[in-house]
Amino acid sequence: MAAASPSTSDAAERLARLVQRLRRLVRGELILAGGHARLQPQDETDVATALELARELAVPVRFGGVTGGLPAVLAGHVDSSRGSLPGLRIDASSHLTRAARFDGTRGMIEVQPGVRLADLNRLLQPHGWWLPIETHPESGATLGGLVGLDAAAAAPAWGTLADRLLGIDAILDDGTRQLFGPFGERSSVSLNSGRAGQLVSSLFGIAAGVQADMARHWPPGQRVPDGYLLDAFHPRPQRPYTPDGSVNLAHLLAGSAGTLAWSARLHLRLLRRPAVSRWALFLQPSAAAALTHAPAVLALQPSAALLLDAADLRRLAGSHHPDDQALCRLAGIGPGMSGRPDGTQQGEAG
Numbered sequence: 001m002a003a004a005s006p007s008t009s010d011a012a013e014r015l016a017r018l019v020q021r022l023r024r025l026v027r028g029e030l031i032l033a034g035g036h037a038r039l040q041p042q043d044e045t046d047v048a049t050a051l052e053l054a055r056e057l058a059v060p061v062r063f064g065g066v067t068g069g070l071p072a073v074l075a076g077h078v079d080s081s082r083g084s085l086p087g088l089r090i091d092a093s094s095h096l097t098r099a100a101r102f103d104g105t106r107g108m109i110e111v112q113p114g115v116r117l118a119d120l121n122r123l124l125q126p127h128g129w130w131l132p133i134e135t136h137p138e139s140g141a142t143l144g145g146l147v148g149l150d151a152a153a154a155a156p157a158w159g160t161l162a163d164r165l166l167g168i169d170a171i172l173d174d175g176t177r178q179l180f181g182p183f184g185e186r187s188s189v190s191l192n193s194g195r196a197g198q199l200v201s202s203l204f205g206i207a208a209g210v211q212a213d214m215a216r217h218w219p220p221g222q223r224v225p226d227g228y229l230l231d232a233f234h235p236r237p238q239r240p241y242t243p244d245g246s247v248n249l250a251h252l253l254a255g256s257a258g259t260l261a262w263s264a265r266l267h268l269r270l271l272r273r274p275a276v277s278r279w280a281l282f283l284q285p286s287a288a289a290a291l292t293h294a295p296a297v298l299a300l301q302p303s304a305a306l307l308l309d310a311a312d313l314r315r316l317a318g319s320h321h322p323d324d325q326a327l328c329r330l331a332g333i334g335p336g337m338s339g340r341p342d343g344t345q346q347g348e349a350g
Helices: 006-025 044-057 080-084 117-127 143-149 194-217 287-298 310-316 322-331
Strands: 029-033 036-040 061-063 088-090 099-103 108-111 165-171 177-180 262-269 278-283 343-348
Touching: 006 029, 006 036, 006 044, 036 044, 044 061, 044 088, 044 165, 044 262, 061 143, 099 117, 108 117, 117 143, 143 262, 278 287, 278 322, 310 322
Parallel strands: 036 088, 061 088
Antiparallel strands: 029 036, 099 108, 108 262, 165 177, 165 262, 278 343
């Protein structure tokens, strides 16, 4: 049996000290398995305490459930190499699952990060609202994890989860709390700690340094994808994150994979659920022929427009998503099917 490396043994010792202290200070469950610790916090205070102590003892922290999570974080920095070192995982999905302050008139709600997307949409369905984020129906994805990834909506026209964020009550890596929300002269949001001010100022400096490159090298009608949403400081007129193009600091946390702060409460702007959802399927003999019809289709302003070939449809045939199944039925793609002749098909898809 190989001996543990000095770095691994040192990390294990720090984790043991962290667990020993947390057992006396938190109400949530602490589970030890495979050289790692998992905290199922009972409340936000448990998380603030864990983050503060983990930072003090230099223990990597991950966020998410037992089957997956966001990258390891150490003192506010992400380090993928730390994923194998003994660390602490904070799993909000067991207890931090409350939804509150639902405004059925304006379509707004406040949720804790452990709320599952499927549960939220079931709650909202009778009221005619939903959060149209694309996940597998059986994935059990939580809102906290989806915000950390800035998950995409079910249709490109609906954007990503950043477009649904009104604000985030967050806990920083030193345990301090900060509301990330509308920012500027017309906003009442202020940075109430030196740590929060340092974080936002640093991100603003980085964004200013790359703003010219983003404008020069990235198409103006698209956002800069993946990772930190640095263009949130300078929203593009063609694709703003807010209806009025203003700056909202919550968008800095979307896509940051938990490396900047832990999202304690999410304030979301919902979308009206369509009364009827239908696909119109246009079958063309070639990709070139399909592209010639694209301008006329886009002029109708559909929620989504997809260009698929037969191989794409065959792959979708194995999907359990109801929209994928409906699309394949319309195309005549499935076990024992080879597809319908060229033409237009229309039918309900959700």
